[in-house]
Amino acid sequence: MIIRSKSKKKIVMSFLNLSAHQDINTLSTNDIIDNANISRGTFYNHFKNKIGIVNFMEESISESLDEEFENVDKEYSNFFYILTENVFPIVYEDREYIKVLYKFYEPQLFEFLQTHYEKFLIPYFEHYDEKELGIPKYFTLTFFFRVILDAIMAWISQPIPIAPSEFKKIFYKLINNSMTEICGIVIRE
Structure with a gap:
């Protein structure tokens, strides 16, 4: 910022x-x-007050992110590329601001981020079949968005976060594998 x-x-x-x-x-x-x-x-x-500072930080970060997300193509096929290549460095650079926003305004920040950026995930759920999985689409979309956000927050909340280029590799492994595969366990109903 x-x-x-x-x-x-x-x-x-x-x-x-x-x-x-x-x-x-x-x-x-x-x-x-x-x-x-x-x-x-x-x-x-x-x-006007300290909330004005928080709003300024939120708007400034959002402005930077919005500029990068403008480069997402109409088919959204490059969303994760833009996220990992262009947005992760911004998040890394602004991590101290984001950590404060997340720590003290997490529900509002999550709602703000979801409102602004969920649209980029919606196309990935075009063929989602609620009946097949038995999970409402809105819940799965919110869960997936939250997983992405929590992975990013876990990264930048480390005392010394790794570089964006290294986190990108971890992020793709987390997103492309199920928790049962990562942990090596089978969770049964």
Whole structure:
């Protein structure tokens, strides 16, 4: 995420630094202002409150991701290529912002991401047969989306995440294999 304004960047970085050590629900605007070493007026020139910072981070990250997803072809055949080659590096670069959003706003962030990006998975479920599997399509789609998101979050939440090029290999193995194959167990009903 590129933040052009120096004072805005100081505010966001202050928020991130403080949220690494403190629950953001207990974090005050004054804490952010003091930590950023800026005036109240400077803070309020950029944000109304700390939720404004969160919204800014969410929108900025989404903007970067949207630019990459614009390159997905109309048949969606290159979705996973765009995801692993173009989006993973952005996620890796912005991981500190994303971790804060995920940690404190997980339900809202998941809903936001699902609303924006689920459309890229829907074509993969065109031939899905609810009757054959006995699982509603909406549930399977949500589950699959959640698996992808949780794999990404598990990756960037590591103390020292591996490079996107290495995670891509792990991601494809996870997505292309069932949990029973990965764990080497058979789970019976």
